[in-house]
Amino acid sequence: xSSILFAHRDPKAAETVKPILKAKxxxxxxxxxxxxxxxxxENEPVVAAWVQQDLPGLDGEQLLRRxxxxxxxxxxxxxxxxxxxxAARSALRAGAYDYLPxxxxxxxxxxxxxxxxxxxxxxxxxxxxxxxxxxxxHIVGQSQAIRSVFRLVEKxxxxxxTVMIYGESxxxxxxxxxxxxxxxxxxxxxxxxxxxxxxxxxxxxxxxxGHEKGAFTSAIRMRIGRxxxxxxxxxxxxxxxxxxxxxQVKILRVLQEQQFERIGGSKTINVDIRxxxxxxxxxxxxxxxxxxxxxxxxRLNVIPMTVPPLRERQADIPLLIEHxxxxxxxxxxxxxxxxxxxxxxxxxxxxxPGNIRELENLVExxxxxxxxxxxxxxxxxxxxxxxxxxxxxxxxEIPEEGIDFxxxxxxxxxxxxxxxxxxxxxxxxxxxxxLKLNRTTLVExxxxxxxxxxxx
Ligand SMILES: Nc1ncnc2c1ncn2[C@@H]1O[C@H](COP(=O)(O)OP(=O)(O)O)[C@@H](O)[C@H]1O
Ligand SMILES: [Mg+2]
Numbered sequence: 001x002s003s004i005l006f007a008h009r010d011p012k013a014a015e016t017v018k019p020i021l022k023a024k025x026x027x028x029x030x031x032x033x034x035x036x037x038x039x040x041x042e043n044e045p046v047v048a049a050w051v052q053q054d055l056p057g058l059d060g061e062q063l064l065r066r067x068x069x070x071x072x073x074x075x076x077x078x079x080x081x082x083x084x085x086x087a088a089r090s091a092l093r094a095g096a097y098d099y100l101p102x103x104x105x106x107x108x109x110x111x112x113x114x115x116x117x118x119x120x121x122x123x124x125x126x127x128x129x130x131x132x133x134x135x136x137x138h139i140v141g142q143s144q145a146i147r148s149v150f151r152l153v154e155k156x157x158x159x160x161x162t163v164m165i166y167g168e169s170x171x172x173x174x175x176x177x178x179x180x181x182x183x184x185x186x187x188x189x190x191x192x193x194x195x196x197x198x199x200x201x202x203x204x205x206x207x208x209x210g211h212e213k214g215a216f217t218s219a220i221r222m223r224i225g226r227x228x229x230x231x232x233x234x235x236x237x238x239x240x241x242x243x244x245x246x247x248q249v250k251i252l253r254v255l256q257e258q259q260f261e262r263i264g265g266s267k268t269i270n271v272d273i274r275x276x277x278x279x280x281x282x283x284x285x286x287x288x289x290x291x292x293x294x295x296x297x298x299r300l301n302v303i304p305m306t307v308p309p310l311r312e313r314q315a316d317i318p319l320l321i322e323h324x325x326x327x328x329x330x331x332x333x334x335x336x337x338x339x340x341x342x343x344x345x346x347x348x349x350x351x352x353p354g355n356i357r358e359l360e361n362l363v364e365x366x367x368x369x370x371x372x373x374x375x376x377x378x379x380x381x382x383x384x385x386x387x388x389x390x391x392x393x394x395x396x397e398i399p400e401e402g403i404d405f406x407x408x409x410x411x412x413x414x415x416x417x418x419x420x421x422x423x424x425x426x427x428x429x430x431x432x433x434x435l436k437l438n439r440t441t442l443v444e445x446x447x448x449x450x451x452x453x454x455x456x
Pocket of ligand 1: 141170176357360
C-alpha cells in the first residue's frame with residue numbers, strides 16, 4: 001500500500017485529509033517536526049509529502065534544501081498560513097511541487113493529490129525521461145558524424161547567430177533548421193520556411209517582403225510577406241544559392257538593419273528575425289564565380305554546419321530503416337514490421353545518392369508492396385539489388401582534398417560492428433564471434449561509440 005507524509009505541528013490538522021486518503025487507499029504517515037519528516041522521507045517509500053512551512057526543527061524550505069542535497073526525488077507540497085502570492089512563489093522557487101494555503105481546503109488538497117497520482121501513474125507506458133539514445137528531437141541518428149551535428153545544434157541554437165546549413169539534398173537540413181529553432185528562445189514564435197529555389201523571382205520577392213495594394217496589376221490587396229510573419233521567430237531560407245542578385249541585395253539589408261519595405265510601399269517595417277539558410281550547392285564557389293554576393297555570403301556563413309550524406313554515416317542506416325518501418329506500420333497500418341539481416345546488410349552497403357529522402361521513399365515502397373511481415377531481399381527493387389551485388393571493394397577512395405583518417409576508420413568500425421550485430425540479431429556473443437573479437441572488447445566499443453540496438 002502506498003503512503004503519503006503529512007507534516008504539521010498540530011496533529012489535528014491531518015483530520016481534513018484522512019477521509020480523502022482512505023478513499024484512495026493511501027496510508028497516512030505523520031510528523032510534527034521537520035527532522036522527523038526528513039527521516040520518514042529517507043526511510044519510507046512515500047509518494048509525496050505535504051509539509052507545513054513553519055515546522056520546528058527544520059522548516060519547509062530547509063527540508064527542501066536537504067532533500068535536494070541528498071538527491072531525494074520526491075514531490076513536496078508546502079503549506080503555510082500566508083496566502084500571499086509571494087509565499088507561493090518562494091515555495092516554488094525553493095523546489096516545492098506545489099503550494100497550498102492553511103487552513104487546508106479539502107478540495108484543493110484533493111485536486112493536488114489527484115494530479116500527483118496521475119503523474120505517478122504516467123511514466124509506465126512512456127519512454128524513459130531524458131534523451132532517447134539514437135535521437136535528437138525527431139532526428140534519428142547515432143553515427144559520429146550526425147552526433148557532432150547535434151552537438152553543434154545544441155551549442156548555437158540559443159544564440160541569434162545566422163546559421164548556414166550545407167548538405168546534399170535529402171540529408172535532413174530542414175529538420176536541423178527546425179531543431180535549431182526549437183532549441184532557441186524563439187521557439188514559441190513561428191519558424192517560417194521559404195524555398196528560394198522553387199519560386200520564380202517575381203513571386204519570391206513578394207512572398208518574402210509582401211506588397212501594398214496596387215503595387216502591381218495583380219496586387220488587389222495588401223499582402224504580408226514571410227519576413228514580417230517570421231518576426232520574433234526564425235526564417236528558414238532554403239536553397240539560398242538560387243536567389244537572384246536583386247533579391248540578394250534586399251536580403252542583405254534585412255540582415256543588416258532588420259527592416260524593409262513592402263513592395264510598392266514606403267513605410268519601413270521593423271522586424272526581429274533570426275535567419276537560418278541552407279544550400280546543397282557550393283556557395284563559396286558560387287561567390288568566387290560572382291553568382292553570389294560576397295558581403296551576403298559572409299553575413300550568412302557566420303556559423304556554417306554540414307549535414308553529412310547518408311553514405312558517410314552508415315551507422316544511421318539501420319536506425320533510420322527501423323524508424324521508418326515503425327512509422328509506416330503505425331500510420332498506414334502496413335503489414336511489414338521488420339527486415340531480415342541480409343536485406344539490411346544490402347541496404348547498408350548501398351550509397352544512397354538521394355540520402356534519407358530516398359531511404360524513406362524506398363522503405364515506404366517496400367512496405368506497401370510487401371506480402372509478409374518481414375522484408376527480404378526479394379522486396380528490394382532491382383536497382384538496389386544490382387548496385388550492391390559486388391561487395392568486397394575498397395571501402396573508401398581518397399579524394400583530392402584528402403580524408404580525416406580517424407573519422408573514416410571510426411566510421412568503418414561502426415559499419416563492421418553494426419553489420420555483425422545485425423547478422424547476429426543483436427546477440428553480442430555471436431557478433432563478437434563474427435568479428436573474432438572478445439565479447440568484452442566488443443561491448444566496450446559499443447559503449448564507447450554509444451551504439452544501441454534499434455528501438456532500445
Ligand atoms: N535523421 C533523420 N531522422 C528522421 N528523418 C529524417 C532524418 N533526416 C531526414 N529525414 C527525413 O527525410 C526527408 C528529407 O529531409 P529534409 O530535411 O527535407 O532534407 P533536405 O532539406 O536536406 O533536403 C524528410 O522527410 C525528413 O523528415
Ligand atoms: Mg530541403
